Amino acid sequence: MTDIILLGPPGAGKGTQARRLVEERGMVQLSTGDMLREARTSGTEMGRKVAEVMDKGHLVTDEIVIGLIRERIAAGGAGAGFIFDGFPRTLAQADALGALMDETGRAIDHVIEMAVDDEVLVERVSGRSTCATCGEVYHDRTRPIPGDGRCVNCGGTTFTRRGDDNADSLRVRLLAYYKQTSPLVGYYYAKGLLRRVDGLAAIADVAAAVAAILDGAADGPAAAETEAAGA
Ligand code: AMP
Numbered sequence: 001m002t003d004i005i006l007l008g009p010p011g012a013g014k015g016t017q018a019r020r021l022v023e024e025r026g027m028v029q030l031s032t033g034d035m036l037r038e039a040r041t042s043g044t045e046m047g048r049k050v051a052e053v054m055d056k057g058h059l060v061t062d063e064i065v066i067g068l069i070r071e072r073i074a075a076g077g078a079g080a081g082f083i084f085d086g087f088p089r090t091l092a093q094a095d096a097l098g099a100l101m102d103e104t105g106r107a108i109d110h111v112i113e114m115a116v117d118d119e120v121l122v123e124r125v126s127g128r129s130t131c132a133t134c135g136e137v138y139h140d141r142t143r144p145i146p147g148d149g150r151c152v153n154c155g156g157t158t159f160t161r162r163g164d165d166n167a168d169s170l171r172v173r174l175l176a177y178y179k180q181t182s183p184l185v186g187y188y189y190a191k192g193l194l195r196r197v198d199g200l201a202a203i204a205d206v207a208a209a210v211a212a213i214l215d216g217a218a219d220g221p222a223a224a225e226t227e228a229a230g231a
Pocket residue numbers: 010032033034036053054055057058059060061062065085086087088089090093164173
């Protein structure tokens with residue numbers, strides 16, 4: 001059983017890689033973004049508040065997201081391991097996750113940082129759409145929806161665009177990432193868990209780099225990369 005965190009700014013490809021790992025390895029994706037999008041359609045007071053915060057591109061409170069993750073971990077059903085996607089996003093969330101994992105006798109094996117160039121992100125996120133049936137991700141320019149209007153993966157014909165996937169919201173979300181989430185890179189480096197992949201490589205190449213980490217073929221890459229970056 002391998003539990004991992006995918007870390008990176010919005011649009012880095014965390015969801016795409018998570019879905020591949022679910023399909024190819026039977027891991028279980030825990031995306032707080034997906035859970036919150038579900039909560040906002042619930043019609044509850046909590047859902048309404050969450051919607052407001054998400055639309056502005058700000059972070060939902062630690063209490064809410066930690067509560068959601070606690071429920072999912074406690075429910076079990078981890079398959080071949082959990083993929084934390086979009087969580088933790090603050091140091092408080094990282095500490096809470098550590099405690100939850102301890103309580104349940106689990107441990108994070110790898111924190112995979114998906115490194116990307118900010119300018120590329122804005123373009124990537126702006127043209128993004130998703131198959132409503134299976135979650136396959138498309139992009140207006142780099143991976144358009146097929147001419148027959150059918151998803152290549154499941155044949156679905158309904159595609160959705162996230163309300164927060166626009167350039168203005170992305171800039172706010174990027175700022176939230178740098179202010180609140182990027183300290184986690186140092187946090188997990190210090191814990192010896194950080195691995196880094198090039199999030200701008202082709203999807204299959206990113207998947208191969210992630211697979212090498214999970215299969216133990218890429219030992220201590222964070223340290224190696226740090227040396228290379230400093231050289
Ligand atoms: P995502 O799908 O991961 O890009 O998340 C979409 C939005 O949900 C974010 O911009 C936040 O408003 C909210 N969100 C998702 N995960 C978290 C989290 N771990 N902590 C706080 N807010 C979150």
